[in-house]
Amino acid sequence: MNIEQAVAEIGNVEEVPGLPMAWRWSPMSRFMFSLAMDVDGGWAYQMNSLDVHDEGLTRAVLEFARQHRLGRGPGARPLTIATGFSYGTYRFDAVAASSPPVHGYHHGRNEALNEVVSAVFPAYQCEFRGDENLEEAVLRCKHMLRPTTVSRTPVPYLRMRYENTRTKGGSVGPSRGFTTHDVLLRELGLLEGAPGSFVEFENSLGEVWKVEWNGSWLVNDTRQDAPPSQSWVASALGCP
Template identity: 75%
Template sequence: MNIEEAVAGIEAVQDEPGLPMAWRWSPMPRFVFSLAMDHDGHWAYQMNSLDVHDDGLTRAVLAFARQHQLGRGRDARPLTVLPGFSYGAYRFDSVAAASPAVHGFHHGRNEALNEVVSAVFPAFQCEFRGDETFEEAVLRFKRMLRPTVVSRLPVPYLRMRYENRRTGGGSIGTSRGFTTHEVLLRELVLLEGAAGSFVEFENLHGEMWRVQWDGSWLVNGQAQDVGPSEEWVMTVLGCL
């Protein structure tokens, strides 16, 4: 697969300023796609931006991914994350990579190119457990993390199940499913006054919390004077 030749055939492609062996193109006004080829020419790293494109951040992410060969190879995990990244005033502490089968950036246009590209983006370490299955990776990458938005806030790794006997809301079955911390906070607030109800959730380390209301707050069976705060939630999820 000749990556440079394939990229040269993309309409209106141009060199990525300040980064060798890298290019950018804009398929539509809201998007900028940037790709850096690995030094041996056999793999590439692509970062896509929506609405807001930061040249410096993009170059830093691509350079970091290339330096560490992030997500390279057919045996790479569906999602790979490496901490130790920082740039400017951004809060990102990591760079993540989605495998070709997960991102599908070039499906329907150039399948051979798609198979040698990692989709890379600035990220937060608290967003990943490291053992995500293919299905979990697709869900996280395409529906939850918003990897093309450079102004985004952390989307913690969070699995939850709940039952609220007052509102009638609840999850199905005994397994905990992925959700956002906004949903968790909403259901924690709704627990107050709902005797016999619970919210159960886990973080990226597999640590679990069970919050209940029984005339007072209970967290893992221990009485609490006040209900869980947003700061507490983000702390136990590893994002503070």
């Protein structure tokens, strides 16, 4: 696979300033696509930006991904993460890569190129557990993380199940499913005054908390004087 030739055939491609073996192109006004080829020419790392394109951040992400060979090869996990990244005033502390079956950046246009590209983006360590399967990776990347938005805030890895005897709301089945921080806070706030209700949630480290209200607050069967605060929840999720 000749990656450089395949990129050149896309059209309206220019070199990324200050980064060798890297190119960028804009398929429409809101998007900027940037791709850096690995040193041996056998793999590439692509970062897409929506609405706001920060050239310095993009260059730093591509350099970091290339240095770590992030997500390279057909045996890579659907989601791969490398920590220790930082750039400017951004809070990102990692770079993540999604595999070809997850991102599909060149699907339907150049399948051969698609199969040798990692989709990379700046990320937060608290967003990933590291063992996500293909279905979970697609859900996270396409519907939750907004990886093309460089101004985004953390979307912590969060699985939850719950039941509320007052609202009659609840999750389906015994397993915890992916949800968002605001949903967790809402359901925690609805526990008071609903005896027999609970919210159980899990973070990226696999740590689990079960919060109940039975006339007083219980967290993992330990009585608490006050309901869980937003700062406590953020700390539990690893994204303070």
